[in-house]
Amino acid sequence: MELGPIWRAMMRNKTGAILIALQIAVTMAIMVNAISIMQERSRMMARPSGVDEANIFYISSVGFAEDFNERVAIEEDLNMLRSLPGVVDAIQTNSVPLSDGGWSMGLQTEPGAEIQGTGVAIYFVDEHGMETFGLELLAGEDFSPGDVGWRERSDTEWPDKGIITRAMAEALYPDDPDSALGSTVYINDDEPLTITGIMKQMQAPWNGWSGVERVMLVPQHTLFGATRYVVRAEPGRRDELMPQVEQILADSNKGRIVRNMRTMEETRERSYRSDGSMIKMLTFVIALLTLVTALGIVGLASFSVSRRTKQIGTRRALGASRSAILRYFMTENLLISIVGVLAGGALAVGLNMWMVDAFDLTRLGWYLVPVAMVLLLLVGQIAVLGPARRAASVPPAVATRTV
Amino acid sequence: MLSMQDISMVYRTDLVETHALRDFSLDVAEGDFVSVTGPSGSGKTTFLNIAGLLEQFTKGRYELDGRDVSSLSDAQRSKVRNEKIGFIFQGFNLIPDLSLYDNVDVPLRYRGFSAAERKRRIEHVLDLVGLGSRMKHLPSQLSGGQQQRVAIARALSGEPRFLLADEPTGNLDSQMALSVMELIKQINDQGTTIIMVTHDPALAGMASRNIHIRDGQVSDVEHDTQLVAAIAG
Ligand SMILES: Nc1ncnc2c1ncn2[C@@H]1O[C@H](COP(=O)(O)OP(=O)(O)O)[C@@H](O)[C@H]1O
Ligand SMILES: [Mg+2]
Numbered sequence: 001m002e003l004g005p006i007w008r009a010m011m012r013n014k015t016g017a018i019l020i021a022l023q024i025a026v027t028m029a030i031m032v033n034a035i036s037i038m039q040e041r042s043r044m045m046a047r048p049s050g051v052d053e054a055n056i057f058y059i060s061s062v063g064f065a066e067d068f069n070e071r072v073a074i075e076e077d078l079n080m081l082r083s084l085p086g087v088v089d090a091i092q093t094n095s096v097p098l099s100d101g102g103w104s105m106g107l108q109t110e111p112g113a114e115i116q117g118t119g120v121a122i123y124f125v126d127e128h129g130m131e132t133f134g135l136e137l138l139a140g141e142d143f144s145p146g147d148v149g150w151r152e153r154s155d156t157e158w159p160d161k162g163i164i165t166r167a168m169a170e171a172l173y174p175d176d177p178d179s180a181l182g183s184t185v186y187i188n189d190d191e192p193l194t195i196t197g198i199m200k201q202m203q204a205p206w207n208g209w210s211g212v213e214r215v216m217l218v219p220q221h222t223l224f225g226a227t228r229y230v231v232r233a234e235p236g237r238r239d240e241l242m243p244q245v246e247q248i249l250a251d252s253n254k255g256r257i258v259r260n261m262r263t264m265e266e267t268r269e270r271s272y273r274s275d276g277s278m279i280k281m282l283t284f285v286i287a288l289l290t291l292v293t294a295l296g297i298v299g300l301a302s303f304s305v306s307r308r309t310k311q312i313g314t315r316r317a318l319g320a321s322r323s324a325i326l327r328y329f330m331t332e333n334l335l336i337s338i339v340g341v342l343a344g345g346a347l348a349v350g351l352n353m354w355m356v357d358a359f360d361l362t363r364l365g366w367y368l369v370p371v372a373m374v375l376l377l378l379v380g381q382i383a384v385l386g387p388a389r390r391a392a393s394v395p396p397a398v399a400t401r402t403v
Numbered sequence: 404m405l406s407m408q409d410i411s412m413v414y415r416t417d418l419v420e421t422h423a424l425r426d427f428s429l430d431v432a433e434g435d436f437v438s439v440t441g442p443s444g445s446g447k448t449t450f451l452n453i454a455g456l457l458e459q460f461t462k463g464r465y466e467l468d469g470r471d472v473s474s475l476s477d478a479q480r481s482k483v484r485n486e487k488i489g490f491i492f493q494g495f496n497l498i499p500d501l502s503l504y505d506n507v508d509v510p511l512r513y514r515g516f517s518a519a520e521r522k523r524r525i526e527h528v529l530d531l532v533g534l535g536s537r538m539k540h541l542p543s544q545l546s547g548g549q550q551q552r553v554a555i556a557r558a559l560s561g562e563p564r565f566l567l568a569d570e571p572t573g574n575l576d577s578q579m580a581l582s583v584m585e586l587i588k589q590i591n592d593q594g595t596t597i598i599m600v601t602h603d604p605a606l607a608g609m610a611s612r613n614i615h616i617r618d619g620q621v622s623d624v625e626h627d628t629q630l631v632a633a634i635a636g
Binding site: 002004012311315318319321323324395401 | 455458
């Protein structure tokens with residue numbers, strides 16, 4: 001190999017080489033961090049909501065008639081829904097995971113207004129909640145019909161029982177999460193509430209919330225005028241049930257309207273739509289930057305080949321084979337690219353450290369920088385292949401034919 | 404040493420065919436110093452390129468060192484150039500971005516010599532042409548005559564059997580031309596076969612033999628170069 005002379009010759013014309021190395025470095029820094037962001041988003045998107053997404057759908061019901069009796073309507077509706085063939089179970093509730101709208105409260109292990117509670121998402125359910133959502137109880141027990149009360153819009157009283165997620169137990173009792181079961185916590189500063197069950201997992205309605213895994217089910221029906229029914233279908237029967245349910249609810253009570261029927265799958269898709277398009281956009285940016293860098297390499301190499309045509313002919317006359325010329329330009333590119341990816345590695349890590357600080361992003365995976373280095377070195381070698389082959393085809397007679 | 408028989412070289416473009424050499428025949432013996440003269444465009448460079456395996460000819464037979472070279476692959480031709488032939492060009496053809504040391508190193512690296520062997524040879528030939536103290540300099544820091552000396556050192560570094568020079572003094576003033584010619588003459592005295600194209604009859608006269616090319620053919624093989632010099636002079 002002739003690394004020494006190639007390097008020394010390059011150092012005499014470094015402007016172009018430095019610009020390309022810089023371009024490679026910047027591309028690499030952006031590429032690595034964009035991939036890291038994409039990975040983070042994908043990880044977020046891959047988190048389970050904890051509910052039986054494939055088989056659940058929900059629909060809103062809003063009473064408007066003067067004589068609309070919400071409590072009666074809810075009881076009738078639930079009886080009707082639960083007896084429908086193909087329905088596993090159904091509940092009335094306020095919200096569902098990933099729907100972006102819901103209710104949250106603070107729970108604290110000691111009473112007192114001065115104490116900062118731990119935020120928790122609240123789902124109002126009855127004794128069918130666990131079954132309808134398809135949740136798994138790790139410890140304690142499910143609600144019984146006697147636990148379930150009715151809550152008016154003006155009520156501020158909370159029930160005295162709740163089932164929380166394991167994640168919420170860990171947040172409340174970081175040292176001993178198991179002690180959560182049976183413990184008394186306080187809601188609204190000083191209303192005691194006993195944890196009667198720990199469930200494995202369920203997400204809050206807000207996917208971007210850092211406490212998204214902190215959830216509590218409370219045994220209450222709500223009488224808020226507008227409500228939501230969640231229906232869990234037997235596997236494969238969701239799509240056939242949806243229009244049926246909509247029709248039956250609409251027909252059974254003319255004092256309300258039903259609307260916004262949606263599957264959990266669609267809810268997930270909507271919830272992560274912006275993340276999905278961000279991933280697409282970042283992919284496009286990476287592809288574009290890589291292409292521009294590759295074109296820059298082609299440009300620099302082509303320029304350097306045409307500037308050195310006579311030199312190439314002379315080298316051929318002095319005994320260089322075609323492959324030796326090819327190797328010369330490939331090696332030159334490799335040297336530039338190595339400088340570029342080394343600088344790019346440092347830049348990528350620096351950029352990431354800043355973004356971790358400023359935007360609370362995750363650290364780079366250890367393998368991202370080396371993988372991007374190899375990738376960009378490969379891109380460089382492929383890009384330079386064309387100009388290098390043109391160089392190799394310069395005839396040796398150029399040595400005597402050009403002045 | 405070199406034997407050409409009825410070599411023809413035709414350059415074809417879309418519009419014209421140029422017969423650069425027509426039935427060109429020449430034998431050069433080991434140790435000869437042949438000067439080649441002729442008007443511009445007569446085919447001197449074409450002859451030199453073919454002799455030096457820089458170009459393929461259209462027709463004829465060419466044996467170099469007893470070997471028919473027409474069937475050699477491109478890689479084999481490169482190897483023959485590297486090992487057996489030294490080139491000196493009118494424009495010196497030094498690589499501007501490389502030091503004198505690295506310039507002389509170029510053919511030696513293609514030869515695959517060890518670093519120590521290359522160093523020995525580079526220092527030896529640069530000393531030989533009187534530039535041993537300027538190895539780290541760039542070509543642009545030298546005069547034309549000095550640059551051509553480096554080019555000669557580069558040509559000699561591989562100890563070629565055969566030295567080809569196309570107007571080696573064409574870009575030099577007469578003072579420098581003479582010193583370069585003396586160097587070339589010395590090299591011939593050591594036994595290297597030399598073919599040198601020149602349009603300067605006085606320089607041609609320093610060779611042991613002169614051929615004159617006209618319209619791609621040897622018009623005149625004159626062994627007594629003194630006579631040529633006398634006529635031209
Ligand atoms: N690559 C080429 N393509 C076409 N014609 C060429 C080429 N090289 C040389 N010629 C022509 O061949 C003839 C001989 O050229 P050359 O050997 O360079 O002459 P000299 O060196 O004696 O001046 C000239 O007419 C020249 O124009
Ligand atoms: Mg010529």
